[in-house]
Structure formats: C-alpha cells, structure tokens
Amino acid sequence: TPESAERTAVPGVATGLAVTGMGGEVLFVEASAGDGEPQLTLTGQLGEVMKESARIALTYVRAHAVQLGITDPTVLDRHIHVHVPAGAVPKDGPSAGVTMVTALVSMATGRPVRADVGMTGEVTLNGRVLPIGGVKQKLLAAQQAGLRTVFVPIRNEPDLDDVPAEIRDRLEVVPSIDVADLVAAALAPAEAAQRAA
Amino acid sequence: TPESAERTAVPGVATGLAVTGMGGEVLFVEASAGDGEPQLTLTGQLGEVMKESARIALTYVRAHAVQLGITDPTVLDRHIHVHVPAGAVPKDGPSAGVTMVTALVSMATGRPVRADVGMTGEVTLNGRVLPIGGVKQKLLAAQQAGLRTVFVPIRNEPDLDDVPAEIRDRLEVVPSIDVADLVAAALAPAEAAQRAA
Amino acid sequence: TPESAERTAVPGVATGLAVTGMGGEVLFVEASAGDGEPQLTLTGQLGEVMKESARIALTYVRAHAVQLGITDPTVLDRHIHVHVPAGAVPKDGPSAGVTMVTALVSMATGRPVRADVGMTGEVTLNGRVLPIGGVKQKLLAAQQAGLRTVFVPIRNEPDLDDVPAEIRDRLEVVPSIDVADLVAAALAPAEAAQRAA
Amino acid sequence: TPESAERTAVPGVATGLAVTGMGGEVLFVEASAGDGEPQLTLTGQLGEVMKESARIALTYVRAHAVQLGITDPTVLDRHIHVHVPAGAVPKDGPSAGVTMVTALVSMATGRPVRADVGMTGEVTLNGRVLPIGGVKQKLLAAQQAGLRTVFVPIRNEPDLDDVPAEIRDRLEVVPSIDVADLVAAALAPAEAAQRAA
Amino acid sequence: TPESAERTAVPGVATGLAVTGMGGEVLFVEASAGDGEPQLTLTGQLGEVMKESARIALTYVRAHAVQLGITDPTVLDRHIHVHVPAGAVPKDGPSAGVTMVTALVSMATGRPVRADVGMTGEVTLNGRVLPIGGVKQKLLAAQQAGLRTVFVPIRNEPDLDDVPAEIRDRLEVVPSIDVADLVAAALAPAEAAQRAA
Amino acid sequence: TPESAERTAVPGVATGLAVTGMGGEVLFVEASAGDGEPQLTLTGQLGEVMKESARIALTYVRAHAVQLGITDPTVLDRHIHVHVPAGAVPKDGPSAGVTMVTALVSMATGRPVRADVGMTGEVTLNGRVLPIGGVKQKLLAAQQAGLRTVFVPIRNEPDLDDVPAEIRDRLEVVPSIDVADLVAAALAPAEAAQRAA
C-alpha cells in the first residue's frame, strides 16, 4: 500500500475510510501540535458533524492520556491542528471519530500508525465505538488501497455478511467496542517509535 | 438493560428519554471535565434550546454544588464538554435538562448513575422541574430499553393515565419537582463510587 | 398564588407579565451569579430586544447599586445568568425590563421578591419606566394567577380604563415611573431575607 | 418641555432629533460607564450605521478629552453602554452623531445637558459636523416637544428656508461646524454640575 | 480647495478619489489612534475589499515605520480607528489603499497631508501601487474639488489619454509605483508639523 | 520577467500559478510578520479553501522550522499577514499551498524567492505535495510571464503530455513531492540574503 505507507510514515497520521457519492474511499487524518494560542484548528472543508468528531476525539484523548500511553499530556494543551486532505473536498459525518483519536494519540506519543491499517467508527466522549454506515463500500476501498487490517464497530458485524467473500478474505476485520483497544492495536510498537526518534 | 448499563458504567453519563418522529427513544448525555480554556463545549448536533438546557444545567450545578454533594466544585470551572450521541442525529428541546444536571453531578462527584434509571424534564435555573411532552412514548421506550425507574415531572402526572397499564406496571415512575432530589435518587451510593475509584 | 409563591421563594426570581398570541401570561425571570468568565448568559429563547433589555437592566443595576441597597456590588461582576422559562417558548419585547431589574437586585441583595407581586414595563439606562402594550391582557393574567399587586408604567394609566372593573377590584395597580421605587416596594423586607439566610 | 427636562436631568443623556416614516421625532441618547470588561455595548435596536456613529463618537471623545473638559478621561476606558429608547423601535442613520458625542461628554464630565436643547448632525472622526436629512420635520418635532435651541449642521442652512416661519420663530437654530463648540454650548455650566453632585 | 483644506488641516486625514454610480468623487480617510484594546476599528459602511485595504495599509505602515519617518512606532499598536465619511454611504474597492497608508502615516508622524493633494491606487503588502479603475472620472472630480496634485498608479498612465486636455492642464498628475515615495511627497514638510505642534 | 522579478525582490513574496475563467494566471503571495496580537490575517478576497491553505501552510512551517532553515522561529508567533493581490479579485482553491509555504519561509529566513520561479500544488499538514488542476493553462501563463522554472506536483506528471512542446521546451518543470525540497530549491541562496541585509 504505497499511499498509506508514505502518508503514515510520520507520527500523527491515521488512515480512515469514508463513503462518498463515488463509493468508498481512503482518507488520511493529520494531526499536529505547535506553538500559538491553545486552540483546535480544523481544516479540510469539514462539515459540522465532522468538526464535532474532532472536538470529541480531543476531549477523549485529553481525559484518557495515561491509559493511552501519552507520557507528556501537555502536548494536548498546545495549538492542535487537525487536517483532512484533499483540501477542496467537503467531508462530513461522525465515522472518522476513531481515526481522529488514533491520529491524535500517534501525534502525542510519537508512535506512527501501522501502514496497513484502516479504520472507521463513531466515538463517544467515553471512547465507546458506535456503528456507522457504508461498511461494504469502505471495506472494498480498503482492500483496493492495499490495506490488510480494518477496524469496524462491533455493532456493524451484521453488515459484514453483505461484503463479498473475496474482499473479506484479503482483510483482517477487527470488531471494535473501545477505541483505546483499537489505538493500542493500530499504533506501531513503542520501540519502533524510539528508533525513529 | 445491557446498553444503559454499559453506557453508565463510568461517572458522567446519564440516561435520558426523547421523542423523535420515530417515537420514543433512549439517549445518553455524556459530561467530561478537562484541561484547556474554561468553557462549555457542546456536541451531538444540539439545537439552540438544547444548548441552552446545558448552560442552565451548568449554572444550576455550579450554584448548588454543596447541596449536590460536590466536594471539589473547581472541577466545574475546568473545560466542560457535554456530548449527546449519536453524533449525526439532530436533537433539540428542553426535556433533557434533568439528564444534563444528573450527568454533570455524576461527573463532578465521581458517582455513576444507577444503570436502570431513566429521566426526562426541563429544569429552571433554580432546579425546578417543568413539564415536558411525549410522556407516553418516552415510558414505552424506557420499558423497551429495560429501565426500571423513570423520573417524570410532577406536572406530567395527568399524562400517566394515557400510558398502557402493562408499561406502567413494569416501571417505577417517580414524580419530580426538585432536580436535587432526582439527582440524589438517581446516583449510585457514594460508597459504590469509592469502591470503583 | 401557588405558582408564583413557589417560584419566588428563593432570591433572584421576579414575576413578570407578557402577552402572547394566546393572551396574557405570567412569566418568571431567574437571575443567578456564579464563578466562571465574567459575562452575561441569556437563555429562554429570548429575542434581540429582550436580550437588550437584560443588558440594560444589568448596566442600570451596576450603576445604581448603592441606591438599590446592594451592599456587595462585586456580585454583579461575576458570571451572571438570566433565564426565562419555559425554555422552548420564544419570547421578545422590552416589557420585561422592570422584571429583569427586580430579579437582579433580588439576587444581589438576597432579598426574595414578594410572592403576590407582578410587574411589566420597559426600563431605560437611567431606570425610567416606559410604557408597554397589552395592559388589559396582562392584568387579566395577573388576576388569574392570584397576584395581588401589579406594577404598571405610569404612562399606561389611560389603558386601565379598558380593564374590566372586576379585575381592577381584585388588584392593586401601582403606577411606576422610577424602577428604583418599584424594586423597593416589590422586594420582601430586608429582615425577612436575613431570617431566610 | 417636561419630557426632555426629566430625561436630561441626570448627566449622560442628550436630546436628538430623528425622522421616521411617521415624521420627525425626539429621541434620547443615554450613556453610562461602569465596571466590567472595557467595551462598548450598544442597545436600542440600532442599525449598522448608527452603531458606527457611536464608535466614531467614542473615538472622537477619547481623542479630544482635554479640549472637551473631561478631567478624568479614564472613565472612557471603562465599560461604556449607549442606549437609545424606545427599546423595540429600530433606528438607523448617522444623524445622531452629535447627540452621541454630547451624551458621552455629559457622562464623562458629570455636567447635564441643557433641558431645552435638541440637536442633529453626523460627526466625523475629527469632530466636523456633516449635513443630514429631514431638517424640516426635525425642527417641527423639536418645537412640538417644547425645545428652544436646536443645533443643525451649518451645511443644512439652505434647508431652513423650507421651515415654516412660525416654527423658526419659536426656536433658536444654531448652525454647527465643530462638535466641540456644540458640546460647550449644550452642556449646563460646570457650576450647576458641581451643585448637583 | 476649501473642503479638502479644512478636512486635512489636522494630521491623520488624506484625500482620496472614488468612483460611484454618480461619477467621480472626493473622499476623506480619517485615522485616529487612542487608548483601548489594541485593534483596528473600521467605520463608514466599508465593504469587505475596502476593509481589507485598511488591514493591508496598517500592516505595511507597521513594517516600514522607520522608512516612513515614524519616530514612535508604538502609536501603531494602540487602538486604531479608520473612518471614511459620509457615514451612511456604502463604499468598496481597493483603490483607497494609498489614501489609507497616507492617512496612517500622517497620524503617526503628526505631519498633515498637503491640502491640494488627492490620490488613488491599490497597495500591496510591500507598498507597491497597483492600477485601479475610473481614472478619467477621478481626475475630473479632483479638478472640480480644486486639487492641484493627483497621485495615480504608474500602470494607469495609458488611461490618461482619455482625460480631456483642460483637466490634465490644471492638474499635476504624478505616477506612483512605491507608496513610500507617494507618502513622502504628499505630507507637508516636517517643519510645518513642528510649528503646528 | 519584469513583474515577478520586481515583486519577489523582497523576502516574503512567492510566485504562484492559478486558473480563472480567463485561463491561467500568475499570482503573488505576500507574507509579512509584525507586532500586534499574534494571529493570522488573510486578505485578497480569499475563499474558504484558500484560507485553510494558509492555515495549513503556517502550521507546517512552524512544525518544520529547523528543517526549513529558519533560525529564529519566534517570527512565526508574531502577527502574520498573508495577502494575495489583486485585492478585488476573488480567489479560491488549495493549489496555492506550496506558494504560501514558500512565501512564509522566505519571510522567516529573509531569503528572497528566485525571480524566475513559479509553483503550484496543494500541501498537506506534513508537507506532502498533492495534485492540482489546470496544469496546461498554468504552464502557459508561467511561460508568458517569463518564468523559467515551474514546480508541479509529481502526481500531475501525466498532465504534462497535454502541454504543447513549445511551452515545455522553454520551462524547466520540476516535479514535487515534498514541499521542503521545493522551498530549498526556490529560495535564493542564503549568501544572497545576507548581502541584501
């Protein structure tokens, strides 16, 4: 998967799955922390629901920093910028919640996200993963993009029956109920991060 | 009630009852306090009236912290985030007022809300519980969700006549006039909270 | 008057009179002061003119704190929240001005408003009471709600001719020109407040 | 002139002249300075142009405080509130500029405005008085309200020909070019202010 | 030129040229610096493009203060107010850029603008003068207003052919490419400013 | 290339390529840092997507200051103003991303951009260059403006086939994938900057 491997080579980038009028698609959530007024800047032509997803993700990560392995939580009080390319494509919906949490934790720990992992799922303020739509199209897009492991909300398991067998066979579909478990599985091991640092 | 039990297992989550075009429904109000600029962040596609309910709830809880058993009221001056999943469903109306008060007190005391409790009711700035609509549908939804105790505004008692006997028989309906009493009855005992801590 | 007695039992609540498409109505203005960023929060689906009334009332009370018997004026520099239930009913117009002034002074002095008192009138920045509309319907609503004393702008005295004699006989209508005099008459005596404290 | 005499009995109130669909009208500009965040609060359903007039007036008064006889200019850095009753009547246009300047200087010096004085005129950032419309209707309204002296922009002198002789005879019309001169003539003498204090 | 002479007699005012549906017109840009929150207040019913011109002008003047002869650049960090009378006339377009720069430098240096000078031209963030429209109407208005010297963008030189000879003969048209040169030529000599102080 | 040479003679200006209804066009992005509230001011009638491009560019440059050769990164925490003349022409789209990054780095290092260089490309938060539209028209505009070197996203290489040979022959087209490499090649050598200082 050249695209996702290049994109997620640096910490702070996670691979999500979206559905558009054109079918399923892979998208990348980028998170960055820097100087400047402490605030959350959101770019990528995000709709209201998707902006709320980013605020929910940030509150969740701040409140669960220790559990998520973030040793310096003050990074979350800096100026946080979350961007979702491509810049001119409007995007909306809550299903990027898990991707936003993962990108923020990757940024805050310095551990990159595994290159072959994609994910979809709404997140609550307590990290619970809620079901989303478009499972079939998303898995198809994941497979075409060369991903190997896809995290899907546990309550979407019934939708997997609609996914063609040849797609399912090439993907490891991991049902998610707690985003903290998803993050632990999706990030590259801490040692890898240290070597990269 | 598996859903409400899982959702309210952590402090800061209370179970409300709403009415949509599809009938009655159970919703969960999540409250979280964290670092960052002291302000109230509201997510879940809340309409103007429901946003005002959250501001009223926060002012009420701040002004009555001692009465409500909040030993460290400074938690209420942190960055407060109130979220009502599901993230893409628009929600409005004042009837989640008691649920917001309960979620905030649960968050501030660390005492979880009892798993089998649902509630509905507008709240004034002084904690008085005002009547709401849709009592019949809300009780039906509560019973279907496996709840046992439902708090309803005292001025809605006449509406209980319209509720089928088989629903009423399976629920303890508690008339509310002061939200402080409601909160005291809805939260798990303080000892339980201490054991969980 | 059970409703207004219960509502105004605590300091910070004053009973106003409004006119809606449904006729006259009693409304309650609630004021609360608390921690948090010093600002004025307004809830109750208030229209632009009614929001301006609240800002005018607060400026007037701040500038005349000594005259109004407020011994600790710093309470007016805290986070002030003014709410007008019911939360889902849109409200507008300048005629709640005197009610807002009274609620704020009651809040700042700790003296509750007399339970049998209603009021209506626009207020200027200097506390002058300007005439309003709907006198007939408002007095009818006041009488039906069991109020005994109603403050009405002095320039509305001609409108009293239209009020049926059986209504006027049961109400003491007090013409107002200076809101400071209205407040002095509407608040319960200071001793009562001290006993309650 | 009972109305204007009562309204302008306290410092901070100046009598202006406006034109509405109903003809000329007298309006009162009220200015107040108090605690709270230093900012300019504008109420009275003011349109964009009239709000800008207030900002221009405040900048002019701050920059010319010494010339205008303001011995404590720090009052202009407090929370300034400018209100134009009646609260529900929309108002717009630049012609209240001189009235706003006069109300602010009256507020800042403690000198009340003379009770029999009315005024109209746009003001520039340097205090120059620019012409306005509706001179005839405004003078008629001034005379009916019992005013004696009316300040009118010098460039409106040609419009005076249209004013009926019986109106002009009862008014002293003072042409204005510099608002500082207008203010000096419109305020009551400083001694009067001291006696009142 | 009585009007422009009176208007520009004080520092901080520069004479611009605009085009409206009514033809060319002279306008005056007024700049003032005072106490209060450091910010840029813009009045005169300015459209979005003209507001941006003011922000560009301020950034340019701040960045080139030394080159422009501003000995105390801290004046530019105060509360800056730029007003363009008349207050009720909507204005837009980028061609007042040079006028805004000139008014700001005049304000900051205390040197008044020469009374017989008018100007038009867009300004970039680096002070480059870009071409504008309506040269013919603007020069006609300048001549009618009694101006003698008019600054026009160098890239508008071809438009001068359309200007009637009798207009051009009465004006000195100065082509501009760098607004710093324009400012140096448009301000009265520093000695004059000192004598006036 | 007289125009781009003059425009880019000072640090902080970079030459971009845009497509309008009129075909390809050269545009200049100007960046300036100054005193005043730390914030990002954007002018030039920029649409939402283009404004987001500027925010993305600033976050990227702040996070990669060392790699980009910025020895004093505090300049990026000052008041940053990015302007894109001409002021009255609406502009939008993400393809000025690389130009904004280049202008900001030029401003922060004091190294001017090479006069014969143009560029186009969206930028992600990690500096990756994404493809854009209108390659053919942009190269035509670049050649007509006398540019010699044009940076184009590597993923736009297939579009080069559509560009007429006589255009391609006169331009060096450099495919870009990492904006840091683009910046290093587009800025004049550091010695030149020092000589100019």
Ligand SMILES: [Ca+2]
């Ligand atoms: Ca979605």
Ligand SMILES: [Ca+2]
């Ligand atoms: Ca599989």
Ligand SMILES: [Ca+2]
């Ligand atoms: Ca509801």
Ligand SMILES: [Ca+2]
């Ligand atoms: Ca029962």
Ligand SMILES: [Ca+2]
């Ligand atoms: Ca009303």
Ligand SMILES: [Ca+2]
């Ligand atoms: Ca009576």
Ligand SMILES: [Ca+2]
């Ligand atoms: Ca007017």
Ligand SMILES: [Ca+2]
């Ligand atoms: Ca006369």
Ligand SMILES: [Ca+2]
């Ligand atoms: Ca123009």
Ligand SMILES: [Ca+2]
């Ligand atoms: Ca000539």
Ligand SMILES: [Ca+2]
């Ligand atoms: Ca573009």
Ligand SMILES: [Ca+2]
């Ligand atoms: Ca070539």
